[in-house]
Amino acid sequence: MTATLLAIGDELLIGQVVNTNAAWLGQRLSDLGVPVRRELCVGDRDADIRAALDLALSDSDVVLVSGGLGPTHDDLTRDTVAAYFGVPLLHDLSVMAAIEERFARRGRTLPERNRVQAQVPEGFAVLPNTHGTAPGLMHTFERDGQPRWLVLMPGVPAELKHLFNTFVAPTIEAVPGREAIVHRTLLTAGVGESHLAEQVGDLTDWLDDRTTLAFLPSAGTVRMRISARGSDRAETEARAERFAAFLRERAGNAFYGEGDQTLEAAVGERLNAAGATVAVAESCTGGLLLDRLTDVPGSSAYVVGGVVAYCNRVKIGLLGVPEEVLETHGAVSEPVARAMAAGVRERLGSTFGVATTGVAGPGGGTDEKPVGTVWIALATPNGTVAQCFRFVDDRRRNKTLTATTALDWLRRTVEKNAASAL
Amino acid sequence: MTATLLAIGDELLIGQVVNTNAAWLGQRLSDLGVPVRRELCVGDRDADIRAALDLALSDSDVVLVSGGLGPTHDDLTRDTVAAYFGVPLLHDLSVMAAIEERFARRGRTLPERNRVQAQVPEGFAVLPNTHGTAPGLMHTFERDGQPRWLVLMPGVPAELKHLFNTFVAPTIEAVPGREAIVHRTLLTAGVGESHLAEQVGDLTDWLDDRTTLAFLPSAGTVRMRISARGSDRAETEARAERFAAFLRERAGNAFYGEGDQTLEAAVGERLNAAGATVAVAESCTGGLLLDRLTDVPGSSAYVVGGVVAYCNRVKIGLLGVPEEVLETHGAVSEPVARAMAAGVRERLGSTFGVATTGVAGPGGGTDEKPVGTVWIALATPNGTVAQCFRFVDDRRRNKTLTATTALDWLRRTVEKNAASAL
Numbered sequence: 001m002t003a004t005l006l007a008i009g010d011e012l013l014i015g016q017v018v019n020t021n022a023a024w025l026g027q028r029l030s031d032l033g034v035p036v037r038r039e040l041c042v043g044d045r046d047a048d049i050r051a052a053l054d055l056a057l058s059d060s061d062v063v064l065v066s067g068g069l070g071p072t073h074d075d076l077t078r079d080t081v082a083a084y085f086g087v088p089l090l091h092d093l094s095v096m097a098a099i100e101e102r103f104a105r106r107g108r109t110l111p112e113r114n115r116v117q118a119q120v121p122e123g124f125a126v127l128p129n130t131h132g133t134a135p136g137l138m139h140t141f142e143r144d145g146q147p148r149w150l151v152l153m154p155g156v157p158a159e160l161k162h163l164f165n166t167f168v169a170p171t172i173e174a175v176p177g178r179e180a181i182v183h184r185t186l187l188t189a190g191v192g193e194s195h196l197a198e199q200v201g202d203l204t205d206w207l208d209d210r211t212t213l214a215f216l217p218s219a220g221t222v223r224m225r226i227s228a229r230g231s232d233r234a235e236t237e238a239r240a241e242r243f244a245a246f247l248r249e250r251a252g253n254a255f256y257g258e259g260d261q262t263l264e265a266a267v268g269e270r271l272n273a274a275g276a277t278v279a280v281a282e283s284c285t286g287g288l289l290l291d292r293l294t295d296v297p298g299s300s301a302y303v304v305g306g307v308v309a310y311c312n313r314v315k316i317g318l319l320g321v322p323e324e325v326l327e328t329h330g331a332v333s334e335p336v337a338r339a340m341a342a343g344v345r346e347r348l349g350s351t352f353g354v355a356t357t358g359v360a361g362p363g364g365g366t367d368e369k370p371v372g373t374v375w376i377a378l379a380t381p382n383g384t385v386a387q388c389f390r391f392v393d394d395r396r397r398n399k400t401l402t403a404t405t406a407l408d409w410l411r412r413t414v415e416k417n418a419a420s421a422l
Numbered sequence: 423m424t425a426t427l428l429a430i431g432d433e434l435l436i437g438q439v440v441n442t443n444a445a446w447l448g449q450r451l452s453d454l455g456v457p458v459r460r461e462l463c464v465g466d467r468d469a470d471i472r473a474a475l476d477l478a479l480s481d482s483d484v485v486l487v488s489g490g491l492g493p494t495h496d497d498l499t500r501d502t503v504a505a506y507f508g509v510p511l512l513h514d515l516s517v518m519a520a521i522e523e524r525f526a527r528r529g530r531t532l533p534e535r536n537r538v539q540a541q542v543p544e545g546f547a548v549l550p551n552t553h554g555t556a557p558g559l560m561h562t563f564e565r566d567g568q569p570r571w572l573v574l575m576p577g578v579p580a581e582l583k584h585l586f587n588t589f590v591a592p593t594i595e596a597v598p599g600r601e602a603i604v605h606r607t608l609l610t611a612g613v614g615e616s617h618l619a620e621q622v623g624d625l626t627d628w629l630d631d632r633t634t635l636a637f638l639p640s641a642g643t644v645r646m647r648i649s650a651r652g653s654d655r656a657e658t659e660a661r662a663e664r665f666a667a668f669l670r671e672r673a674g675n676a677f678y679g680e681g682d683q684t685l686e687a688a689v690g691e692r693l694n695a696a697g698a699t700v701a702v703a704e705s706c707t708g709g710l711l712l713d714r715l716t717d718v719p720g721s722s723a724y725v726v727g728g729v730v731a732y733c734n735r736v737k738i739g740l741l742g743v744p745e746e747v748l749e750t751h752g753a754v755s756e757p758v759a760r761a762m763a764a765g766v767r768e769r770l771g772s773t774f775g776v777a778t779t780g781v782a783g784p785g786g787g788t789d790e791k792p793v794g795t796v797w798i799a800l801a802t803p804n805g806t807v808a809q810c811f812r813f814v815d816d817r818r819r820n821k822t823l824t825a826t827t828a829l830d831w832l833r834r835t836v837e838k839n840a841a842s843a844l
Binding site: 016019055070106113130214282288292293306318395 | 436439441442446447449450457458462463605615619704707708710712717725727729730732735784785814816817
């Protein structure tokens, strides 16, 4: 089985939107053992959509179409696909009811033009969309005596992911006689890609044409992705597990979790296990650290809160940083970072206090403290420590690298405290 | 003239790499008046590359191929393209010298396999690459008596951008008698796509085959993108400007900016113009609102800071929310939102105070206050107001929608205050 991805929308062709759906779908389909044969992207034009469908349906067993299901005049997917298969569009009462209910729940009146979203090409199955108004639409056809699928989904990533996971993945998984494919992703932080590869060492005994490993670095973290294939699922899973255990051991305390877990979720897990809480004082990260911590469902159990102290007055007033320390050392300094971490820990009554202060850029750099200079401090029941980092030139990347580094430092510290308490 | 983009590489199809080159090239080509007709992405397989070239060359005047020019066995582009055109690969001495010099400069020995990067299909022009080892390769062909181009570039974004800007863009710009293409993007917030379309009204007089409009919604905002074409650049720009002025007027105060501007940058612009500052008290957004405000370079001029009050103790201690109000009404309530906004404004000494409190989910919902219930409050020099919203089921989307709604409300308020002060 192979797949073609077809994204529809002028906004993609003129580069106003980056097609992140393609990468997400490519990964999910690979995991399901359905390699993507090609990705296509065309504009909101009938002839181009038809030519793309011709190509996709000529050799692919799963054709996933995204975009063009909105309520406006430039949304052509429903009409073009119905015409392509020579079937009429039918007004679906249950879809209409779902759309009406969605608007009613938000206390909004239904605009007349949203009614087109209840139109379904005859013979297509409706995939209810709990994340938006346009439902997914699935057409089942035959190739070599086997059922194959064309699926239409909205281009909004959250809606597309929801429909893929709820309807498309289970449909593919139900196909009998497929080779077992097992993926394991080990997550590490605080060690660069090359150093992690050296730490892991020689892998000749582990790798062959049925077992592969990829290193996937991104800001401050590296994922190690194992892919194993085999005719027998239990054997394939056991092989992947042995390899994963080996890599976990070699990665040591750089290892923080598996699969989709975020670093902030791992931090939450450790804090919960230790019955500990955290408070944060942010300057250069400007709220990002707290935003990430509170992205985790249930984080209110261990995130007390924090202070974004962008202006020195807030550092003094809400965090108790002494004015003379700010004047003597400047806001981006070890004593200020330490006073912020200790201050937020004490005033908010948490087990741990984390603080960031740095030059995010693009302005504000000096010879002594260039853009990318960041102090991170960690206040614990045993005292306060601080470290200086030199990150990059880009404002957003400096915020991200600082937040990731602080989160990972907190994770290692909670782990160490828990281990020494045993 | 139209273009096809063809990206080659398994890493794209399995989703290990997001194809950001496509968006970048799409935007650059649009700006140059060469609309992208389609984007294609195929793996490192001879037959798939050939099929893609067939399609691309059938109707496109500029075909930009990226990827597959590296030194390893899975880099097939050079060989496949040479075979496709039936020409031999020639060893190019000047390219070889550039590669050798590049390695020598870094004190590295040249790996034997890098020698293939000096191979050039006969008749192709070499585009020297100062950012990497593989040069670009350009084939000029004829269609309708006009010169047209197939260009091979490395997939590494920095190398691709360098080659495009240095060689491809000037080649296109030198073509005489090209049609002008003008894009305008109007940014709106606070009105849904359908309602905005209704508010804008009948567009029959504006739209034709040379002037199109697309609505591009994303969480809480809608972009309206005008595309205008014409033989005369000044006339085309004037037509786009008249249409933009019409849409701006119809959008009213939903309109906040143009082009790439973010809502948070628009808020910053308004605050700066008014000489005003803002402080934020976040509960359900958990730091996201401050994170977005501080993503804007120079935001320290108007962002005083804020408090993330996840726990009631912080709402009481740092923001002065009365304990009995929390007990009587609960944390997600109008009086608490108002007290948070007024408290952060007063304690941090800012012109405006913004507060969010809600049920982000997935837990914590009740019949009375289901997941997605959010109170936003705004404290101004003229008093404090609050509004209740019902957003969605997803935690991250609730945070995003709340932050966007609060930012937009702040923007409108600063605008209104500025207007009434005149």
